[in-house]
Amino acid sequence: MSVRVVFDLLQDMFLIFIWRLILHQKKRFDMQKFLHRAPMPIPLLFQWPCLMCIMLVYFMGITMNNIFTVAMEECDYLNQELMTKGVIEAQTNGKEGVLKYWGEEMSPDSLKVPTWLKVLSIASPFVGVVALILCFMHMCIVIYKGHNKLVLITPQNQWYYESLNTWEPTKRQDMVMLVIGMPAIFIVMAVRSTDRMWMVMAGQWNPPNFPASVDMALFVENLEAASVFQYYTVLAFSTLCLTCLRSADREMRFAMKYTGFQGVYAYCLIGAVKSTVTFAVAFIRAHPKIFKQWFEPHDLLQKSDIAMEKVDTAFLVVTILCIYNMAMICKLSHVKKVLGKASVKFLATRTLLLISQVQLKIIMQFASPSMTSMAKRIPFLANWHLSVYQGNLLHSTLLTYECLLLVAFNLIVWTVDVTDDVLAEHKTSLIDSSKCSSFESH
Numbered sequence: 001m002s003v004r005v006v007f008d009l010l011q012d013m014f015l016i017f018i019w020r021l022i023l024h025q026k027k028r029f030d031m032q033k034f035l036h037r038a039p040m041p042i043p044l045l046f047q048w049p050c051l052m053c054i055m056l057v058y059f060m061g062i063t064m065n066n067i068f069t070v071a072m073e074e075c076d077y078l079n080q081e082l083m084t085k086g087v088i089e090a091q092t093n094g095k096e097g098v099l100k101y102w103g104e105e106m107s108p109d110s111l112k113v114p115t116w117l118k119v120l121s122i123a124s125p126f127v128g129v130v131a132l133i134l135c136f137m138h139m140c141i142v143i144y145k146g147h148n149k150l151v152l153i154t155p156q157n158q159w160y161y162e163s164l165n166t167w168e169p170t171k172r173q174d175m176v177m178l179v180i181g182m183p184a185i186f187i188v189m190a191v192r193s194t195d196r197m198w199m200v201m202a203g204q205w206n207p208p209n210f211p212a213s214v215d216m217a218l219f220v221e222n223l224e225a226a227s228v229f230q231y232y233t234v235l236a237f238s239t240l241c242l243t244c245l246r247s248a249d250r251e252m253r254f255a256m257k258y259t260g261f262q263g264v265y266a267y268c269l270i271g272a273v274k275s276t277v278t279f280a281v282a283f284i285r286a287h288p289k290i291f292k293q294w295f296e297p298h299d300l301l302q303k304s305d306i307a308m309e310k311v312d313t314a315f316l317v318v319t320i321l322c323i324y325n326m327a328m329i330c331k332l333s334h335v336k337k338v339l340g341k342a343s344v345k346f347l348a349t350r351t352l353l354l355i356s357q358v359q360l361k362i363i364m365q366f367a368s369p370s371m372t373s374m375a376k377r378i379p380f381l382a383n384w385h386l387s388v389y390q391g392n393l394l395h396s397t398l399l400t401y402e403c404l405l406l407v408a409f410n411l412i413v414w415t416v417d418v419t420d421d422v423l424a425e426h427k428t429s430l431i432d433s434s435k436c437s438s439f440e441s442h
Contacts, residue, residue: 005059005062005192006218006221006222006225009055009059009188009225010225010228012055013052013055013185013225013228013229016048016051016052016055017048017232019048019051020048020174023047023048023168024171024174032168036166036167036168043166043167044143044167047143047167047168047169049139049143049169049177049181050143052181052184053136053139053184056132056184056185056188057132059188059192060128060129060132060187060188060191063125063188063191063192063195064125064129064191066195067125067191067195067198070195070198070199070204072122074202074204075198075202075204077122078113078118078121078122078198078201078202080112080113080118082202083111083112083113083201083202083203084108084111084112085203086202086203086204087106087108087111087201087202087203088108088203089203106200106212106389109387110387110388110389110390111200111201111203111387111389112201112387112390113201113390113393114390117390117393117394117397120394120397120398120401121194121198121393121397124190124191124194124396124397124400124401125191125194125195125400127400127401127404128187128188128190128191128400128403128404130404131183131187131400131403131404131407132184132187132188134404134407134408134411135180135181135183135184135187135407135410136184137411138180138407138410138411138414139177139180139181141415142169142173142176142177142180142414143167143169143173143177145173171239171243172240172243174236175236175237175239175240175243176240176414178232178233178236179233179236179237179240179346179349179410180407180410180414181233182229182230182233182349182352183348183352183403183406183407183410184407185225185226185229185230186226186230186352186356186399186403187400187403187404187407188226189222189223189225189226190222190223190226190396190397190399190400190403191396191400192218192222193218193219193222193223193392193396193399194393194396194397194400196215196216196218196219196222197215197216197219197389197392197393197396198393199215200212200215200216200219200389201389201393213285216392217282217283217285218282219392219396220278220279220282221279221282221283223356223396223399224275224278224279224282225279226356227271227275227356228272228275230271230352230353230356231267231268231271231272231275232268233349234264234267234268234322234326234349234353235264235265235268237264237326237346237349238261238264238265238329241256241261241329241330241332241335241342242256242257243338244332244334244335244337244338244339244342245332245334245335248334256329260325260329261325261329262325263318263321263322263324263325263326264322264325264326266318266321266322267318267319267321267322267353270314270315270318271315271318271319274311274312274315277308277311278308281308312361315357316357316358316361319353319354319357320354322353323350323353323354326346326349326350327343327350330342330343330345330346331343341413344413345410345413345414347409347413348406348407348409348410348413351402351406352402352403352406355399355402356399359395359398359399360391360392360395363386363391363394363395364388364391366385366386366391367385367386367387367388367390367391
């Protein structure tokens with residue numbers, strides 16, 4: 001069931017963005033005009049941001065239901081005594097003395113949840129719900145600003161108002177909603193990953209039919225699914241910046257489009273390949289029996305682990321290059337003229353890019369063998385030592401809190417100096433130019 005949910009979410013994300021492309025299509029069939037012939041609320045509900053919000057609410061509901069019925073109820077709010085008993089029983093059922101994943105033994109000690117981590121992780125789903133509500137509120141504000149702009153058009157331009165699709169977002173509005181909506185995907189998937197690690201650390205798995213490796217693979221797959229949307233959003237950033245360069249000369253627009261965004265494009269391309277490979281490796285690791293008829297999964301996984309370590313290092317460099325590229329683009333006068341303090345507005349996006357790539361690596365330093373040996377010699381460091389499983393739980397937990405801060409930050413900075421005129425820019429460009437000429441002649 002849980003494995004299917006991840007694929008369902010990816011499928012729904014893909015369908016929503018195919019629908020987004022269809023809504024932008026104007027040459028053969030104007031879907032927006034067709035939708036706006038229907039009565040309210042159909043024209044509004046079938047805009048892609050509304051569909052995405054509905055989808056995320058549905059998957060968040062599934063996750064919260066699982067949290068209350070499994071993690072909270074069966075584990076008695078992560079009661080350590082029950083969890084240790086569950087792990088021992090799961091290992092006994094698996095007829096294995098010690099299970100191992102991510103290179104570390106799955107012993108009761110390594111799966112123990114410290115009190116401070118338990119408090120943080122139990123509160124994180126509720127923090128995620130608050131962050132999701134704030135993110136949806138922000139998207140609603142952007143949608144309403146685009147709609148409200150039409151209401152404010154002066155009487156002599158009334159013809160323009162009657163000729164436009166009321167709830168259709170402008171190109172700029174569309175890009176802004178992608179940027180501010182990115183944390184919403186991370187919130188849902190981080191909460192799902194936290195739930196997966198709770199089940200692992202509480203022994204809520206039944207080997208060999210449903211081993212712990214399935215939950216840990218889902219932990220990885222959830223976060224990689226969020227990363228896919230992250231790459232798409234970074235591409236949206238480049239498109240949004242290009243809409244700000246309309247006042248620039250043709251040569252500058254050409255140079256920026258094909259050379260100025262190379263760091264951004266490299267990040268998206270390499271990141272998409274990396275996420276696809278990581279997702280596939282996690283799936284193979286969780287279901288090796290399925291693939292044994294074609295190849296030996298164990299050998300492939302060993303080679304892939306070595307290769308992914310090198311790719312991760314290279315990708316970190318590309319991520320830093322992308323962040324630098326975004327920062328330089330935001331300093332362009334044409335971009336600042338439209339978006340005000342553009343660098344500040346994209347700070348949350350750049351921060352989430354860095355957090356998603358760097359945070360887990362930093363946390364894993366506290367689970368490294370060198371830290372283990374130092375903790376044995378220095379009692380003070382024992383409190384800072386984490387197992388690999390504790391480190392992954394801390395990573396998904398922190399992501400939820402960080403997303404709340406970033407959503408709140410976006411809500412403030414994107415409403416300070418981004419006016420209705422900026423968001424509703426080029427809405428009149430949807431009108432047939434010949435009609436505009438005839439209107440002006442009057």
